[in-house]
Amino acid sequence: MAESGYEMLDEEAGDYGDVLQLSKEEIMNKAFRSDEAAYEFYRRLGKYFGFGIRKGDSGKDESGRVICRRFFCNRAGLRQRHHYDRLDRQRGHRPEMQTNCEAKLSVYLDVVSGIWRVRKIVLDHNHDLTPAYMVHMMMNFREISCFAKAQISGMQAHVVPTSKILGYMAGQSSGYSLMGFTKKDAYNYINKAKRAKIIDGDANAAVVYLEGKAGADPMSMARYNLTKDNMLANMFWADGGSRVDYQYFGDVLAFDSTYKKNKYQRPLVIFSGVNNHKQTTIFGFVLVLDESVGSYKWLLENLLEVRCNKKPSVVVTNGCDSMKAAIKSIFPEATHQLFLAYGGERNR
Numbered sequence: 001m002a003e004s005g006y007e008m009l010d011e012e013a014g015d016y017g018d019v020l021q022l023s024k025e026e027i028m029n030k031a032f033r034s035d036e037a038a039y040e041f042y043r044r045l046g047k048y049f050g051f052g053i054r055k056g057d058s059g060k061d062e063s064g065r066v067i068c069r070r071f072f073c074n075r076a077g078l079r080q081r082h083h084y085d086r087l088d089r090q091r092g093h094r095p096e097m098q099t100n101c102e103a104k105l106s107v108y109l110d111v112v113s114g115i116w117r118v119r120k121i122v123l124d125h126n127h128d129l130t131p132a133y134m135v136h137m138m139m140n141f142r143e144i145s146c147f148a149k150a151q152i153s154g155m156q157a158h159v160v161p162t163s164k165i166l167g168y169m170a171g172q173s174s175g176y177s178l179m180g181f182t183k184k185d186a187y188n189y190i191n192k193a194k195r196a197k198i199i200d201g202d203a204n205a206a207v208v209y210l211e212g213k214a215g216a217d218p219m220s221m222a223r224y225n226l227t228k229d230n231m232l233a234n235m236f237w238a239d240g241g242s243r244v245d246y247q248y249f250g251d252v253l254a255f256d257s258t259y260k261k262n263k264y265q266r267p268l269v270i271f272s273g274v275n276n277h278k279q280t281t282i283f284g285f286v287l288v289l290d291e292s293v294g295s296y297k298w299l300l301e302n303l304l305e306v307r308c309n310k311k312p313s314v315v316v317t318n319g320c321d322s323m324k325a326a327i328k329s330i331f332p333e334a335t336h337q338l339f340l341a342y343g344g345e346r347n348r
Contacts (some may be wrong), residue, residue: 032116038107050129052140073103098175176254238284246283253312296326
């Protein structure tokens with residue numbers, strides 16, 4: 001529908017008109033509900049004509065709101081000369097793909113109407129365009145469809161090798177080049193799906209295992225919480241022996257985190273102390289989401305609950321600011337000290 005000489009595009013319905021028939025003047029009269037809608041329009045233009053696109057620079061007003069954007073042909077610019085002049089380079093240069101192409105779409109926000117309008121459009125390219133039958137293999141336009149993902153997952157569930165799966169799908173499409181994605185795309189998708197499945201499976205298995213420990217050890221306890229996406233956030237656990245040791249030797253509590261040395265990239269916090277034989281004793285473990293004050297407060301609160309609200313007199317840490325803030329909040333009466341390796345400095 002035209003408004004003041006401009007045509008509003010309904011990006012929610014995915015209707016951008018027949019881009020093949022649009023003249024430069026007609027594109028200049030296009031208007032969009034958002035800058036992302038303008039990007040999607042230019043992406044579709046590139047798909048029809050055979051050129052890749054990329055997002056360029058943007059401008060903001062005094063309040064920080066984006067008010068202008070530029071989108072370029074992916075062959076815009078040139079490779080910087082310092083890449084050629086490196087003396088320590090061991091590999092040969094990849095073929096030069098950038099041709100300093102000046103094709104682009106520039107849009108701006110009409111602050112009165114809240115509509116994005118076209119400021120400038122350059123349609124001419126200084127390079128050959130990709131033939132229509134090969135456009136789907138360009139990086140901008142390659143994608144694994146939901147149907148293809150379902151096929152891959154279904155055949156994997158029946159232990160079909162990945163190479164056989166891709167061979168079958170290529171046969172359906174009359175060739176690998178017609179699948180709409182490359183073999184590498186498929187392997188990347190499969191590996192990502194496997195990692196997500198493994199992590200979710202490990203989290204669930206860990207929760208079930210720790211909760212099941214209560215059957216063999218009634219004093220064993222575990223606590224955990226979830227993120228907004230229902231993924232595992234923090235997990236605390238301790239067996240009966242650790243809980244008893246804390247009641248006897250928990251006046252001095254040390255806790256430190258190993259820095260993301262597990263495959264989940266999560267800090268692991270170990271609570272420990274010293275018994276009457278000067279031996280290290282473990283009071284519990286926590287796998288935390290991050291090293292924020294919130295995560296550390298959560299683990300200290302759960303430590304108190306599991307330890308029958310017995311508070312330590314001295315807490316020893318490695319000097320992390322988030323740890324210090326959490327200790328001050330949960331154990332305000334405790335003396336906070338640093339490990340000897342960090343100078344032995346004492347703080348209240």
